[in-house]
Amino acid sequence: MWSDSSDKILELFRNRNERFPRTCPCCGEKAGHMFLFKYEDSEIGGGWVWCSVCKAYSHISCRIPAWWKNMPSIALEELFSCPDNLDVMSQSIDEWVNSIFEFEASGKSELLRNHPELLLTETIIPYIGTDTFILGMNLMKARTILKENGIPFSQWIDPHKGCTPEIPWTFISIAEKSILLTFAEGILFEITFEQNYSGGLANGIHIGTNMEEVNRIDPSLKYNDDDEVFVSRSGYWIEDDLDTNKIMSITVFLPEIEQEDFFEYKWVEKYQP
Numbered sequence: 001m002w003s004d005s006s007d008k009i010l011e012l013f014r015n016r017n018e019r020f021p022r023t024c025p026c027c028g029e030k031a032g033h034m035f036l037f038k039y040e041d042s043e044i045g046g047g048w049v050w051c052s053v054c055k056a057y058s059h060i061s062c063r064i065p066a067w068w069k070n071m072p073s074i075a076l077e078e079l080f081s082c083p084d085n086l087d088v089m090s091q092s093i094d095e096w097v098n099s100i101f102e103f104e105a106s107g108k109s110e111l112l113r114n115h116p117e118l119l120l121t122e123t124i125i126p127y128i129g130t131d132t133f134i135l136g137m138n139l140m141k142a143r144t145i146l147k148e149n150g151i152p153f154s155q156w157i158d159p160h161k162g163c164t165p166e167i168p169w170t171f172i173s174i175a176e177k178s179i180l181l182t183f184a185e186g187i188l189f190e191i192t193f194e195q196n197y198s199g200g201l202a203n204g205i206h207i208g209t210n211m212e213e214v215n216r217i218d219p220s221l222k223y224n225d226d227d228e229v230f231v232s233r234s235g236y237w238i239e240d241d242l243d244t245n246k247i248m249s250i251t252v253f254l255p256e257i258e259q260e261d262f263f264e265y266k267w268v269e270k271y272q273p
């Protein structure tokens with residue numbers, strides 16, 4: 001009766017903010033569940049997603065994320081690829097997973113309250129942003145995060161008078177030349193990390209990296225004369241300081257920025273809530 005055929009059900013592994021039971025991507029019923037089990041002394045374990053109604057499921061072997069905690073009442077011997085046993089306990093499993101998410105969320109906001117400077121150390125991810133500033137997010141959300149964490153910022157607008165279409169851009173500069181957020185129609189489409197930002201790209205490139213080192217790490221970087229930046233095929237731009245021969249800024253952006261009709265702003269709709 002369980003059917004292990006649908007890739008769709010794997011969507012239940014995504015999005016850590018949403019509580020369980022979730023809407024099943026296969027049948028639309030609010031009966032989607034997730035469970036992980038980490039093997040002892042290993043980063044590896046098993047993952048299950050399933051729907052109690054349409055019985056779609058998937059079982060994978062995977063690296064278990066650091067935030068996961070094994071549920072004490074479920075032992076390895078009780079686990080099989082088919083989620084029969086797990087479905088019987090789906091309610092307590094949902095509560096367990098939801099409580100881990102809540103703990104994570106409160107733990108993080110607590111940490112940021114005490115150490116707001118951590119916002120300025122997060123990994124820069126092309127087309128995504130950081131854990132906190134996510135490309136596609138709206139202006140109010142970004143302002144709320146900054147205010148709640150007591151991070152100083154200034155905001156101004158370039159009205160783009162005379163441009164077609166005349167879409168103003170809003171800029172937010174965070175904590176003395178650390179991050180510059182750029183919004184169009186209230187949507188964050190570009191983030192520039194500046195002098196005082198201490199996080200870096202996952203490939204090791206960060207503000208202050210020597211340009212020779214940079215070209216060694218990412219040989220796809222090409223200089224663009226018009227914009228006076230180095231463009232990476234991996235989805236970021238770099239600005240160098242000619243005096244020091246080091247990186248001065250790193251910019252990431254929405255994937256739509258690479259399309260020719262970007263300045264027609266049709267992409268904005270997709271991100272508006």
Ligand SMILES: [Zn+2]
Pocket residue numbers: 024025026027028029031051052053054055056
């Ligand atoms: Zn279903």
